[in-house]
Amino acid sequence: MTKQTPLVIRLIKGFALFWWDFLxxxxxxxxxxxxxxxxxxxxxxxxxxxxxxxxxxxxxxxIAALTVSVRRAVSAARRK
Amino acid sequence: MIAVSVSSxxxxxxxxxxxxxxxxxxxxxxxxxxxxxxxGWRSAFEGTxxxxxxxxxxxxxxxxxxxxxxxxxxxxxxxxVLLIFGMQWLRKAIxxxxxxxxxxxxxxxxxxxVAELQVATGSDxxxxxxxxxxxxxxxxxxxxxxxxxTLGTSAHRLGLAVVVAALAVVIVAVVGAVVAKQxxxxxxxxxxxxxxxxxxxxxxxWVGEGLKVRWPGGDTFLAGFVVLYACVCWALVTxxxxxxxxxxxxxxx
Numbered sequence: 001m002t003k004q005t006p007l008v009i010r011l012i013k014g015f016a017l018f019w020w021d022f023l024x025x026x027x028x029x030x031x032x033x034x035x036x037x038x039x040x041x042x043x044x045x046x047x048x049x050x051x052x053x054x055x056x057x058x059x060x061x062x063i064a065a066l067t068v069s070v071r072r073a074v075s076a077a078r079r080k
Numbered sequence: 081m082i083a084v085s086v087s088s089x090x091x092x093x094x095x096x097x098x099x100x101x102x103x104x105x106x107x108x109x110x111x112x113x114x115x116x117x118x119x120g121w122r123s124a125f126e127g128t129x130x131x132x133x134x135x136x137x138x139x140x141x142x143x144x145x146x147x148x149x150x151x152x153x154x155x156x157x158x159x160x161v162l163l164i165f166g167m168q169w170l171r172k173a174i175x176x177x178x179x180x181x182x183x184x185x186x187x188x189x190x191x192x193x194v195a196e197l198q199v200a201t202g203s204d205x206x207x208x209x210x211x212x213x214x215x216x217x218x219x220x221x222x223x224x225x226x227x228x229x230t231l232g233t234s235a236h237r238l239g240l241a242v243v244v245a246a247l248a249v250v251i252v253a254v255v256g257a258v259v260a261k262q263x264x265x266x267x268x269x270x271x272x273x274x275x276x277x278x279x280x281x282x283x284x285x286w287v288g289e290g291l292k293v294r295w296p297g298g299d300t301f302l303a304g305f306v307v308l309y310a311c312v313c314w315a316l317v318t319x320x321x322x323x324x325x326x327x328x329x330x331x332x333x
Contacts, residue, residue: 023164027171034163038287045291054293062284063312069171070316077180
């Protein structure tokens, strides 16, 4: 990306990079987990109309994702 | 019941916006102080003013636009973003609490910024100070803008969110001006943990709302999420801490 690159392209690339850093960054597992949470909640709520299950499963999945991500970081620290 | 529902939702909104803005303001203020003390206050204030104007323009452009997005879609997208953002904050705060990641040290940031500014000399002096102050305020402010816009528009309380954010900025600025560069005394990690809990709570709630999940008790359920996630964080910190009583920093991410 040199200075000859058009300003619009540089702005678009900068914008995309900002959102990539903001949402994915160094924790891609949390990004994927959020997509899984949304997909499962959508399936439970919209497809099989299991509202009560969705109420329970949604926070459980969030807690599981956070726990796995923290555990991964701790394991990585132990390996060093 | 309605009064309780409204106030619990409002309370979470106010808490999330205030704490998030205060944390980011502390970080921005540290950079501005470093620039001001090293290069002179004029460039520091000019950079800060330019960054604030740019941020205000962003709010003016995207704020009204977001209001026109259908509420269910807005809440689903915002909920997803807040879930990711909140879990990232919580993960870092938990790792910092357990000693596996360095706590955000405002003194160190101040010294690094001063050192960086002292190296650069010559005719670019004012421009460098301006850019440094602008970057610091704009980047930290951008997170504030995203938090205020997403939380405010999804809760249909953008005005309240903006007022609370402004209040947080003014309070931190006044306190910061009084205590000069003693911003390291701010319990930043505890504040970040609280913000993370509030963002994940709102994220979960709005993802559900966006997908037409009917929460028992309506908005009151949001307060339940806050308690639940706070307990989970406490449990995670407690589970991990004893195994690393005085470990040095090991986690990069």
